[in-house]
Amino acid sequence: MLAVTALLKTFLSPEGERVEIVRVAQFALAAGEQRALRGESGSGKTTFLHLIAGILAADSGRVILNGVEMTALAEAQRDRLRADQLGYIFQTFNLLQGYTVLENVLLGMSFGPRGADRAHAKAVLDRVGLSHRLNHFPRQLSTGQQQRVAVARALANRPKLVLADEPTGNLDRKHAHAALALIREVCREQGAALLLVSHDEEVLAQFEQREDFAAINRPAKEVTP
Amino acid sequence: MTLPLIVYRSLRQHALSTIITAGSIALACGLLMCVWMVKTQSQSAFTQTTTGFDAVLGARGSKLQLVLNAIFHLEASPGNLAYSDYEAIRRHPMVKAALPIAVGDNLRGYRLVGTVPELFTAVEYAPGKKFMILPGGRGFSADAKEAVAGSFAAARLGLKVGDKFRPFHGLAFDPKSEHSDDFVVSGVLAPTNTPVDRVVWIPLRGLQMMSGHDAKAATDVSAVLVQLRAPAAGFMLDTLYNKQGNRLTFAYPVGAIIAELFGKIAWFDQVLTLVAYLVALVAAGSVLASIYNSMSARQRDLAILRALGARRRTIFGAVVAEAMGIGALGAAVGFAVYLGLFMGVAGVIRAQTGVVLDVWAGHAVLWMCPLGMIMLCSLGGVVPALKAYRTPVAETLAPAS
Numbered sequence: 201m202l203a204v205t206a207l208l209k210t211f212l213s214p215e216g217e218r219v220e221i222v223r224v225a226q227f228a229l230a231a232g233e234q235r236a237l238r239g240e241s242g243s244g245k246t247t248f249l250h251l252i253a254g255i256l257a258a259d260s261g262r263v264i265l266n267g268v269e270m271t272a273l274a275e276a277q278r279d280r281l282r283a284d285q286l287g288y289i290f291q292t293f294n295l296l297q298g299y300t301v302l303e304n305v306l307l308g309m310s311f312g313p314r315g316a317d318r319a320h321a322k323a324v325l326d327r328v329g330l331s332h333r334l335n336h337f338p339r340q341l342s343t344g345q346q347q348r349v350a351v352a353r354a355l356a357n358r359p360k361l362v363l364a365d366e367p368t369g370n371l372d373r374k375h376a377h378a379a380l381a382l383i384r385e386v387c388r389e390q391g392a393a394l395l396l397v398s399h400d401e402e403v404l405a406q407f408e409q410r411e412d413f414a415a416i417n418r419p420a421k422e423v424t425p
Numbered sequence: 426m427t428l429p430l431i432v433y434r435s436l437r438q439h440a441l442s443t444i445i446t447a448g449s450i451a452l453a454c455g456l457l458m459c460v461w462m463v464k465t466q467s468q469s470a471f472t473q474t475t476t477g478f479d480a481v482l483g484a485r486g487s488k489l490q491l492v493l494n495a496i497f498h499l500e501a502s503p504g505n506l507a508y509s510d511y512e513a514i515r516r517h518p519m520v521k522a523a524l525p526i527a528v529g530d531n532l533r534g535y536r537l538v539g540t541v542p543e544l545f546t547a548v549e550y551a552p553g554k555k556f557m558i559l560p561g562g563r564g565f566s567a568d569a570k571e572a573v574a575g576s577f578a579a580a581r582l583g584l585k586v587g588d589k590f591r592p593f594h595g596l597a598f599d600p601k602s603e604h605s606d607d608f609v610v611s612g613v614l615a616p617t618n619t620p621v622d623r624v625v626w627i628p629l630r631g632l633q634m635m636s637g638h639d640a641k642a643a644t645d646v647s648a649v650l651v652q653l654r655a656p657a658a659g660f661m662l663d664t665l666y667n668k669q670g671n672r673l674t675f676a677y678p679v680g681a682i683i684a685e686l687f688g689k690i691a692w693f694d695q696v697l698t699l700v701a702y703l704v705a706l707v708a709a710g711s712v713l714a715s716i717y718n719s720m721s722a723r724q725r726d727l728a729i730l731r732a733l734g735a736r737r738r739t740i741f742g743a744v745v746a747e748a749m750g751i752g753a754l755g756a757a758v759g760f761a762v763y764l765g766l767f768m769g770v771a772g773v774i775r776a777q778t779g780v781v782l783d784v785w786a787g788h789a790v791l792w793m794c795p796l797g798m799i800m801l802c803s804l805g806g807v808v809p810a811l812k813a814y815r816t817p818v819a820e821t822l823a824p825a826s
Contacts, residue, residue: 247819250818250819253732255731255732255818255819255822256818256819275737276736276737276738279731279734279735279736279737280734280736282732282733282734283733283734283735284734286734288732288733290732290822294725294729294732294822295729296434296726296729296730297726298434298435298437298438298726299430299434303430303434306430307427307430307431307730307733308733308734310427311427311730311733311734311735311736311739312734316427353733
């Protein structure tokens with residue numbers, strides 16, 4: 201379902217030197233699989249997810265998502281593929297503050313080929329227990345409820361792959377546990393694969409399949425002037 | 426629904442700046458439409474207002490002054506002409522009708538004009554339209570101290586049939602210069618939407634013989650309103666009075682003389698139009714500034730939309746559409762501003778001249794101006810839209826781990 205080969209991403213440092221952030225030789229994820237990557241802050245795991253999602257363009261290498269080579273696509277095509285095949289859950293939820301709960305989910309759907317389906321959006325929100333908060337704005341919700349909106353938005357478009365970047369980083373233990381269970385459950389129900397990155401051992405412990413991001417990401421230490 | 430929703434929510438989120446910017450556009454749009462409409466309508470109304478007469482004969486002087494005084498009841502009379510001059514033009518074979526008028530008195534600021542009863546029976550003030558006296562009244566008798574009030578003057582002065590009044594000497598109202606003659610209102614004219622509405626009409630002899638007037642000039646008239654049998658007669662009489670004679674002035678054609686006045690004050694229109702254009706440009710600039718300034722605050726939202734799969738062109742289009750939305754909102758409110766301004770200006774023009782401007786009249790500027798304003802605002806939205814287009818998604822969505 202997801203295959204990453206020889207992926208390289210560098211950034212230009214303020215000193216004008218090119219620094220490698222991501223260098224992943226091989227990485228694969230099967231359809232419906234749920235896997236967690238352990239990594240410390242600044243280890244490049246968000247960049248790795250951004251590369252998979254096509255938010256960032258790689259310097260070289262290949263990302264093949266559901267048979268389509270993401271890295272060979274133009275930016276607009278990557279945007280379309282992301283809207284169609286991917287769901288993204290951010291650590292800070294990244295909800296649109298000026299939009300209602302329902303609108304946040306509908307917008308997430310509207311860029312995909314199926315378009316905004318109000319009935320389905322409501323059903324997904326009902327699934328995450330927010331059917332009574334459809335017309336609330338994010339600021340009117342608790343942190344846990346905001347996280348559930350983010351989950352609903354990521355899954356509303358029936359994605360093949362869900363990327364979760366420290367999805368419980370802003371929640372307390374109790375809510376983190378519930379949120380993670382919900383993400384995994386809904387992904388399983390929809391047959392979506394889940395790739396989660398976190399530095400939280402308690403979160404990681406819940407995954408049968410987990411590995412160190414440092415084991416797959418081996419950027420060169422030296423910089424290229 | 427995506428684009429309208431993004432635009433609507435963005436306008437709501439920045440409601441204050443939306444309202445202020447749309448307000449400045451409304452002002453610019455309303456001002457532009459008002460300047461244009463007042464200019465075109467007043468020009469057309471003044472040049473077409475002849476109250477049914479082709480020419481005016483008066484004392485030697487400015488044709489414009491003569492027309493303004495005799496037709497529009499503005500300005501002072503350039504002087505009198507002898508009754509024999511009136512008789513001469515009345516008998517001219519090329520003249521269909523000639524009606525004398527005499528001015529020099531007022532009723533609390535509204536002009537008293539002496540004339541003959543035929544004005545209300547024989548003259549069409551516009552094609553197919555004769556003066557009508559409202560039910561309960563009648564025209565004045567030539568030898569009686571009676572008056573027929575124009576509709577506007579009657580309303581403002583509170584005159585009705587049977588009311589008595591004493592005129593005041595001069596064209597400007599001075600309470601100390603009251604005449605001792607009592608006049609009775611015999612009728613009130615139906616509205617004509619011409620300067621006639623602002624006049625209180627009395628018999629010619631009533632004005633000539635008014636107490637305190639110079640007895641030697643008792644038969645003089647201020648001007649003669651002339652209807653011609655054919656346009657060629659106008660040029661013939663023009664030669665007769667203006668080129669061969671040197672005592673009198675024959676103002677013909679009335680419309681062309683007023684058009685000359687508008688030609689002389691065209692620079693004023695141009696200045697007003699230039700100011701209105703500048704206001705429009707400033708308004709479009711304010712759209713650019715207000716959206717551009719809020720871009721930093723919006724970048725996160727834009728980056729989230731991009732992360733959700735929105736293409737760059739969608740983001741670009743959303744910002745331009747927002748600018749267009751502000752322009753459309755401003756243009757819509759601009760109509761209210763236009764109506765308010767136009768009604769105010771039309772009211773002043775009507776009160777001062779009796780000429781009526783039609784607030785509901787259509788003109789291309791009424792759709793071209795709002796459309797142009799919306800396009801200008803859309804252009805103003807391009808710069809912030811480009812900034813939005815270039816929003817770096819990954820950096821904006823930090824923190825990174």
